[in-house]
Amino acid sequence: MGDELKRQRKHSSRKWILLFKAFCISLVLGVLAGAALLTYLYATSLPMAESDRNSRLLDSSGAVIATFSSGGKDSIPVQLNEIAPSLVDATLAVEDRKFYDHYGFDFKGLGRAVLVNLKRMDMAQGASTLTQQLARNLYLSHEKTWNRKLKEAMYTAQLEMKYSKHDILNMYLNEIYYGHGAYGIEAASQMYFGIRASELTLAESAMLAGIPKGPTYYSPYNQMKNAKDRQKVVLEAMVDTGTITRQEADAAYQQTLPFKAPSERRTVEEAPYFRDYVKNVVTQQLGISPQLLDHGGLNIYTTLDSQMQQAAESAVAKGMDAKSELETALVSIDPRTGYVKAMVGGKNYLSNQYNHALASxxxxxxxxxxxxxxxxxxxxxxxxxxxxxxxxxxxxxxxxxxxxxxxxxxxxxxxxxxxxxxxxxxxxxxxxxxxxxxxxxxxxxxxxxxxxxxxxxxxxxxxxxxxxxxxxxxxxxxxxxxxxxxKLPATAVLRITDAAGRVVYEAPQNxxxxxxxxxxxxxxxxxxxxxxxxxxxxxxxxxxxxxxxxxxxxxxxTDAWMVGFTPELSTAVWVGYDKGKAIQTADGHRAAPIFAQYTEQALTNVPPKIFPVPDGVVSVYIDPQSGKLATAACPQKQLEVFVAGSEPKEYCSDEGTSPPQPQDKQADLKKEKHSWWSDFKRWWMN
The missing domain is CATH 3.40.710.10 (DD-peptidase/beta-lactamase superfamily)
Incomplete structure (x- = not known):
């Protein structure tokens, strides 16, 4: 009996030892498998994001100003420090309060969601962190399947491995959809309020932060009550997280927000008419297919000067009546290079995409x-x-x-x-x-x-x-x-590179x-x-x-124009109606102020320059009545410039007045030589 008991104890002990060894081996294998998986995920590149597949339009400084997308996706990338802190706080409070504490997954929330889903035998409930939402928006569809969830988990882990929290948050705020074609907070800020994301108030931030949960359901343009209810939820979340006080939340909720009417909303991309013009140049003149443009990840480097473009849009907005059907166009070219520096093809791109700048x-x-x-x-x-x-x-x-x-x-x-x-x-x-x-x-x-x-x-x-x-x-x-x-050919596209950085097109040196x-x-x-x-x-x-x-x-x-130039810019401004309707006298006076305001604002940082005097030019005083050389006896005289050799040879006369004495002629010749400098000094002093 004692021997049997010993055998049983020995057998039981060996069993536990085997189980312990199996556990240890499993643990080691699990750790190794986990390490291998993590190593694989870290070493494996993330797939190309849908937004990365869209070709990008860059201005003369290399900044991205627009994207090309067949789906009408509009976005304006900005850095995190260019976004109002209240918007960042509102987003974190309502979407992912533990963002800076987790590694991409909220396991407590995930466990709760899994239990609910198992009970219902579907994928009805989720617990997505910002990183998970970003992974889904960048790389996946929004279908609720286990396969998509698995891929989402993998991409989420990779994002957390490869990017800092700062970078992930920045990517999220530039990628998330805010409704009505606006992707990213900068596009949303400009579309809804006509301001930059850095200028958002607390009330505006809380309103926008609530939209991504349901861009249609919570759109202030579609369902204002739903949008206000959601804004209140966001403000309450910010109070709970301690980022604002109860008094601040109440004041923000009561504030009337200055939404832009559809006819007054700013376009969500800079230079939309120029973007369309470049698209036509690229596809029709340079031989790049529309499919490659939409999904080839091309970088299209252009001649557009964003500061001048903003000056053009500002001058048009100031000079035109937003409620009138009167249209306008502005084109500005650097005469020294032929580069197109600014283009406004109409008063409001959202309401009229016809590019009047190109209308012959x-x-x-x-x-x-x-x-x-x-x-x-x-x-x-x-x-x-x-x-x-x-x-x-x-x-x-x-x-x-x-x-x-x-x-x-x-x-x-x-x-x-x-x-x-x-x-x-x-x-x-x-x-x-x-x-x-x-x-x-x-x-x-x-x-x-x-x-x-x-x-x-x-x-x-x-x-x-x-x-x-x-x-x-x-x-x-x-x-x-x-x-x-x-004459230099008008140029808008300088260079095109593919997704790998290889040069696809280089503008010729004309x-x-x-x-x-x-x-x-x-x-x-x-x-x-x-x-x-x-x-x-x-x-x-x-x-x-x-x-x-x-x-x-x-x-x-039916048309009013002002076309002019400085040594740096040649600019044409047109004002009129699409259907050839007669313009009023006041409308005919709109073109010149737009031209003047644009030119001065576009060249704010450029010192005034006189037009350079070429060889083969002479200046003489003439009698404007007769067109002959002026003498002291002429009732009027005017300094005029001529192509050398074409200046008048005869003098005006007044009852037989003789030509001036030689010393007078020498004085005139001296003035001819320096007339342009004298004119400049007189202009500068005035």
Missing amino acids: TRQPGSSFKPIMYLTALDSGQMTGATVFNSQPTIFHYDHDRLTYQPKNFGDKFLGEINMRRAIAASDNIYAVNTIMKIGTEKVIAMARKMGISGSLNPVPSLALGTSPVSPFEMASAFAVISSGGQ RPEQVASPAAAYVLTRMMESVFESGGTGNRVANVMKRPVAGKSGTTD
Whole structure:
């Protein structure tokens, strides 16, 4: 009996030893398997996120300003320090209070959810942390299956291994969906309130933090009551976590929030019209397929200057009536490079995606005249001193079979005037006299070389801008004048790289084409500066312009223009209606202020520069009445610039007054040499 008991005890002891060994082996194997799994997860790269597969648009500084997505996904990436702390606190309080304490999983909440799911035999309840939500949004669908849950757990662990909590939170706030096409807090802030995420108040933060749980159900645009109820839940959570006081929560809940109406909401991406333009360039001109653009992870480096783009959007917003159907467009090009620096294709992209900046259906009116005057100056057929009589005139053309009788605005006729006065006052009689003298064929040929590609009708009224063009073409054409007669192709895309960083496209290094002489372009520029001086059609904005600027306005029954340039920017502004409706007089005055405000704001950090004087230019005093050299006896005299050799040779006379003495002529020549510097000093002192 004793031996049997001993055998049983010995057997039982051996059994426990075996069980202990098995447990230890299992433990070791489990630890090894866990270590192997963790090593595998750490060493394995995460899959490419859906957002990473969308191609990105970058500005001239390399900052991402937009994404390309066939699903209309709009996002504006920002850093965590560019988000209001109240939004961060609100998100953590309502979504994941233990975010900084766990390693991606809330096991207590997960266990509770598993029990509920097992009881119901489905996947009805979850306990997702921010990291889990991020993994799901980046890499997975939202279907509730065990397979998806397993993958979510793996990706969650990998995210926690590879990124800091700071990075995970930053990615989450840039990825989460806030409804109405806005992904990320910056896009949501701009869409709902028209402000940046850094400017959000506590009340606004609590409202936005509550939306991701149900972007449709909690949308303040769709269900305001649900949105306010959810905002209260968020504020209560913030009180519970101690990030705000009860008094702050109550005050925030009572606050009336300044939601943007759909017609007034800012677009959720910067430069949406430029984005669409680049998309067309990339797919239609550079041969990249729409599928590759949407899902190839391309980086498209562009010429857009974000500071100038913001200045353009600000000028348009200030200069246009948001409630009116009146539309606008602004295009700005660097004449030194041909780079497109800013583009606004309409008043509000959300309500009208038609890009008016590219629409070749608008009559430029008198803003077309500089193209004709450059032709006249470059051909040597006319100078700034050429005089025509501004009076009612009937012009005969087409072998005298047809007639044309232009009019001046308000039926004001100025009598004998020179080219400078004609440009400043936008005299139509002088303009038609010019095109009749030099010929429509030469004007059309020059327009083509300057970048006008649309149909141009070879009739006298071409001088008055009756053939339609686009703002983009006008900005390109005036860039030729600003750059001393040199033409560079308009460029928007500099480089494209694929997801691996390999260069797919590199913009060619274009050499400028000299389409007009530098001297002729400078002479025209000096005369176009008078548009912004006393008596000029742009004089109303002269007090806004703090730098040398040249330009030309244009007004028809349906369109208003201001096209002008500095040494750094050539800009075209158009205002009108989509359906060709007649504009009111007040609407015709909107283009110039938009141009002036944009130019000054875009060049805020650029010191004013005079237009560089090329070789082959001389300055002399002339009698504006006769166009001849001025003497002391002339009742008026005006300093004018000429292409060397084209300046007047005869002197004006007053009852036989003789030419000035040699010393006077020497003094005039001295002034000719330094006239541009004298003009600059006089401008600077004023």
